[in-house]
Amino acid sequence: MAEKLDQIFVQAKHELVRWLLCHVPGAWAEVLSALLSIATLLVAFAALFALTTLLERKGLGRIQNRYGPNRVGPFGLLQPVADGIKALTKEDVVPRAADQVVHFIAPLVLVVPVFLALAVLPVGRNMVVVDLDAGLLFFFAVGAATELSVFMAGWSSRNKYSLLGAMRAIAQMISYEVPLILSAVTVVMMAGSLSTVRIVEVQAGFSGWLPHWHVLTPWGLAGFLLFLIAAAAEANRCPFDLPEGESEIIAGYYIEYSGFKFALFFLGEYIGLFAVSGLAITLFLGGWTAPLPFVQWVPSYVWFFLKLLSLIAFFIWVRGTLPRLRMDQLMSFAWKFMLPLSLINLLAAGLWRFLPEGLTRWAFCSLLLAAAYIGLGRSLVQRRNLGRRTYRFAE
Amino acid sequence: MLGEGIIKGLAETGRNFLGSYFEPDRLVTVQYPEERLPAPETARTFPFLVYDGDDWQKGLRCVACQICEKECPPQCIYIVKDITKKPDYIGKLQFQPKVFDIDLSVCMSCQICVEVCPFDAIKMDVEFELSTTDRFGRLLLHKAELAKPNEYYHKIHPAEAAEVDARLAAEKAKALAKTQADAAGKSVSPKPALKPLAPASG
């Protein structure tokens, strides 16, 4: 029964493809199967996007002792629908000085790769659109295109704020991509594979009550936290939302976008967050595996989406808590703290691999990472609040 | 150590989040169309005309003196005086406005009309839900929409209305006393009637 429930979507797809093959030639089987997977993925994540916009506004409201949206539908549940209708019916304003073609293409260049990145995330047992041999590399490769789209949006608008926002965004994305990839590399070292499916399989299984998740090791915990911070910076989430700081550069690179194009940027940003959170789950939180042995009867995709929702909730919580960083703080945090710590984490992961199992390797790796954390953190804090700012003109 | 502040901050916002579900006092937002706060005594939006008695056409306090029309800074009041006097609600003959219009889209709620009115005939309303799709028709209020009973005035501004009523009653009593005194004095001598009034007005 549990098995059946777990594989219900996989079975449904097979049945559907079989039924469709009665009507179309057999050579189309692969195409049909891929199209069905893609459609399901698009619908599921678009629905999750709608839900998340609502949850975010509700959660932020509660953190600030407000209600949040509660007018459209019961408990405000239809608010995303209202937002969507609003975005679709709004006038699409393009500045006269803008570079029309680049301005038009930029949102597409953001949305398409971001959805492509979802293709390698295993959302359940046997539920992945493509199991690529170099899946992780694929994820980061298509993620690279978003930087270009941000630049295109910022440059083509012919607005100094949008260009500033784009430059900030690119500088930030490039800086945080280094610790992001380095902390992912630790997992690749352990799993011995770049395939996301294989990485999840490595983490399946229990020793006693504890699952074999990577986050439950010293290097995994450090890697997970580093990955989460870098992911927040990659997805332009608070406290790293300088590129779109409303109060300083009035929404940054999408200042000149309105209507449906703005909605596309918004969608792209959230799907990017889901993708990178999904990758964090795949790499460190055991993907679709159950956290405890006796709840394994719960379908695997439920676990994946539960983990995804809790990570999103964490991001919302952080957004409701932390103020935005300053640009120099952002950069010194990336290069003086994140990068050395992720390199040391790489070392710790290597040691973990080659030290004999037991308490010694736990103690050794934990001590190494804790010492690095305290030392780097102290040096960062001592330079007066994450590095002192030097003013060029306003001395 | 690095990160302590972040954890403290997260705890604080977490407490806010959970607290908002268990302590209703935290949520200060008024859910406006369903629940509304009572308007304060001194609240004001736009003017209305007060009438006494039951029939608004007879009971209007306004005598069409047109002071408010002249004083109104944005000139949103338009009055046409009736040529003949008509009996008011107690049967006394009075001038009455034939037309009394206020353009709410022009009015700036300055309350000068209320201050200059010698008859306490125009007062400020607290009604604020005036949005309409017909800007020229629905925001130009005529006499019929402007006239509201004295009881309504008592309801929205109780203290002020009581004061006004007391003053009006006192003036009425004084006028009554004066007419009686006049009636009494006319038989004796009409001349000293002005004398006791002079210090009172000064």
Place this chain on the structure above:
Amino acid sequence: MTPLHATLLVSALLFGVGLAGALARRNAIGVLIGIELMFNAANLNFIAFWRYGPHPEALTGILFVLFSIAIAAAEAAVGLALIIALYRHCRTVHLDKVNSLKG
């Protein structure tokens, strides 16, 4: 025409376009773009010969391209740094105007 021929033709045309760009552009960055295109045309050749060659299991072509990509990245970084230094020195990146030997 075999697939190998087609791929090599694409590579040759790409090289020609890149060469034309490198020779004819006035702007230093434009020249760099042309050089990048030529680099990539060469890489395509390696992949094509690996794919249709007699010993694909040796992975020589793939590894050569990987190294070549790494070198191209380094080349681009240094080249652009040179262009920025040039701009700072001469206030222009138009190669016609950079014609004095004396700094």
Place this chain on the structure above:
Amino acid sequence: MTADFLILSLLTLVGAVAAVSLRNLVHCALALAAALAGLAGLYLHLQAQFVGFAQLLVYVGAVAILIVFAILLTRGSDSEPDGPPATRGWVPGAGLAAAAAGLVVAAILSSRALAPSLQSSPEAPVRAIGEQLMTRYVLALELIGILLTAALIGAVIIAMTLPSRRSAEHKPQSRTSIPDL
């Protein structure tokens, strides 16, 4: 000669032509990114998965961004108001390029050694690439590491302005020497 090959090579070539012929340099850089993405698609078509993704990561993610940054940092280089985007001697340049390309094309078309090309479908698993890198090509890998480090440091030093020199040289223009984005 399949449809996907045609589409990808068309994208690559059109992008390349646009990259060398457009007037606005930012457009050139974006066209270059499109051409290199098309090339990555060609690699995938040729079953070199790892190389294709590496190409996307390095070229679209890093080199294109680097070029764009350089364009914005060298002010006034993004447009060429005076005259054509090419040098005065563009005719010999283009002619030389056309001759070179024509020569190569003729060589390819007339080559007999290429004729019996194999129709195998080889695989390049990541594990095999990694093993090769760590055994047979380990020296090259280390050299690449040194090269990249040297390039990194060199680029920083070339592009860096020393505070003392800058203030000495550009004192009168210190307001204009700040890159105006």
